[in-house]
Amino acid sequence: MLTIRGVDALSDVLSQDSSNAAIGVIYLPETERLSHYFLARLADQFDAVIHLDETRAVEPLERTSQWDAGEVPETFPFAV
Numbered sequence: 001m002l003t004i005r006g007v008d009a010l011s012d013v014l015s016q017d018s019s020n021a022a023i024g025v026i027y028l029p030e031t032e033r034l035s036h037y038f039l040a041r042l043a044d045q046f047d048a049v050i051h052l053d054e055t056r057a058v059e060p061l062e063r064t065s066q067w068d069a070g071e072v073p074e075t076f077p078f079a080v
Helices: 007-013 029-035 065-067
Strands: 018-021 037-040
Touching: 029 037
Parallel strands: none
Antiparallel strands: 018 037
């Protein structure tokens, strides 16, 4: 965890505009740059940042037949 407040060097770096991807958007290639990314200054928005080098998909606590059947296509419900 990186504490931003009170660490001037880190705050200076994270106060610069950076492009950040939005979470939970529907992927539309023709508008990706305009609708999926936004400028942010992390030091102005957060007191601390947690960075994870590795992640994995969330799995249900109780597996059901629907889970075992597999995923719906990535383009669901649009079938692009």
